[in-house]
Amino acid sequence: xxxxxxxxxxxxxxxxxxxxxxxxxxxxxxxxxxxxxxxxxxxxxxxxxxxxxxxxxxxxxxxxxxxxxxxxxxxxxxxxxxxxxxxxxxxxxxxxxxxxxxxxxxxxxxxxx
Amino acid sequence: xxxxxxxxxxxxxxxxxxxxxxxxxxxxxxxxxxxxxxxxxxxxxxxxxxxxxxxxxxxxxxxxxxxxxxxxxxxxxxxxxxxxxxxxxxxxxxxxxxxxxxxxxxxxxxxx
Numbered sequence: 001x002x003x004x005x006x007x008x009x010x011x012x013x014x015x016x017x018x019x020x021x022x023x024x025x026x027x028x029x030x031x032x033x034x035x036x037x038x039x040x041x042x043x044x045x046x047x048x049x050x051x052x053x054x055x056x057x058x059x060x061x062x063x064x065x066x067x068x069x070x071x072x073x074x075x076x077x078x079x080x081x082x083x084x085x086x087x088x089x090x091x092x093x094x095x096x097x098x099x100x101x102x103x104x105x106x107x108x109x110x111x112x113x
Numbered sequence: 114x115x116x117x118x119x120x121x122x123x124x125x126x127x128x129x130x131x132x133x134x135x136x137x138x139x140x141x142x143x144x145x146x147x148x149x150x151x152x153x154x155x156x157x158x159x160x161x162x163x164x165x166x167x168x169x170x171x172x173x174x175x176x177x178x179x180x181x182x183x184x185x186x187x188x189x190x191x192x193x194x195x196x197x198x199x200x201x202x203x204x205x206x207x208x209x210x211x212x213x214x215x216x217x218x219x220x221x222x223x224x225x
Contacts, residue, residue, distance in 0.1 A: 004156070033212070042117075042202060042215035043157075058212070090156055092213075099145035099164035099206070102213060104156035 002027045006091050006105035013081055013112055021076045021108050023091030029103075031096045032074040033058065034066065037088040037107075046089075049074055050096075081112040115140045119203045119216035126193055126223050134188040134219050136177075136203035144205040146170075146179055146186040147213070151200040160188075160201070198223045 004025045013019055025032065033048035035058075045058030049068040063085055065077040074093075078085060091105040119136045126132060138144065145164045149157040161170030166181035175190045186203060203216040 035213075035215075040217050042217045043213070044215070045212060048212060092157075098208075099162060101147075101159045101162070102157075104149075104158065106154075106156045 002103065004091055004093050004103050004105040006089075006108050009106065009108060011108060011110050013110070015082055015112055016080050019078050019081060019110075021078075021089060021091075021110070023074045023076065023105060024072050025074075025091075025093040025103070026072065027093060027095075027103065028071065029093035029095050030071070031100075032068070032091065032093045033102075034064070034074070034076050035090045035092065036060065037090060043090065046076070078110075081110075083112050086110060086112050115144070115205060115207060115214045117203050117205055117214055117216035119201075119219055121217070122200075122220040124219060124221045126221070128195055128223055128225055129192045130223075132188070132190045132193045132197070132221065134201055134203075134221070136186045136188065136216060138184050138186065138203075138205050140184075140205055140207055142207050143181075144207045146177070147204045147206070148175070148177055148186070148188050149202045149204060149215075151202065151218070153199070157202065193221075193223045195223050195225055197221060 034046040035043040047066040049055040089108045092102040094102045147162045148160040150160045161172040163170040163179035169178045204213045
C-alpha cells in the first residue's frame with residue numbers, strides 16, 4: 001500500500017530536549033516536505049527536499065532542521081524545542097510536476113512544555 | 114506573495130443539505146488549485162484539483178471550477194452526508210515541485 005508513515009503520532013516533551021520525528025514514504029517520490037498545522041493558519045511549509053541531499057527552507061523554518069540521506073526518509077529535527085513549536089506536524093511526498101498530488105502522513109501531535 | 118482565503122467555519126448542516134465553501138486566491142502566475150480533506154485523526158488527502166482556467170475538478174459528489182476571472186475555486190456538494198464531516202482545505206501550487214499554499218481550513222459538521 002502506498003503510504004507516508006510518520007512516527008511518533010503523539011509526543012510530549014520538555015523545552016530544550018532534542019527530538020526527531022521520522023517520515024518515510026514507499027512511493028519512490030522525489031519531493032518531500034514538512035508542514036505544521038495551527039488553528040486559523042492552515043498548513044505552513046517548514047522545509048522541503050527535491051531529492052537526496054537537496055533541501056531548502058519553506059515559510060517557517062526557524063527552530064527546525066531536516067536531512068535527506070535516502071530517498072524514502074525525511075526526518076524533522078528539533079534541536080531545542082520551545083513551547084511555540086507545539087503543533088500538529090505533517091510530512092508529505094509527491095512525484096513532482098505541475099499539478100502533482102501530495103500524499104500526507106497521519107500527523108504528529110507535538111506538545112512542548 | 115501567494116495566498117489563499119477561505120470562508121471561516123465551522124459550517125453546520127443537516128444531512129442532504131447543499132454545501133458551498135468559498136475559496137479565493139492571490140497568485141503571481143497560473144497556479145494549480147486543490148481541495149484537500151482532513152477527516153478526524155487523519156492526514157490530508159486530495160479531494161479534487163484543477164490545473165487550468167475553466168477546468169472543473171470533481172470527486173465523491175464534490176465539484177469545484179477554476180475561475181481565473183474571479184480568482185476563485187469554490188467547493189460545492191449537492192447533498193451532504195454525515196460522513197462528509199471533516200475539515201476542508203483549499204490550496205494552490207505554482208511550481209513544478211508541488212509546494213502547496215493552504216487556506217486556513219473550514220470545518221464542516223453534518224448532523225443527521
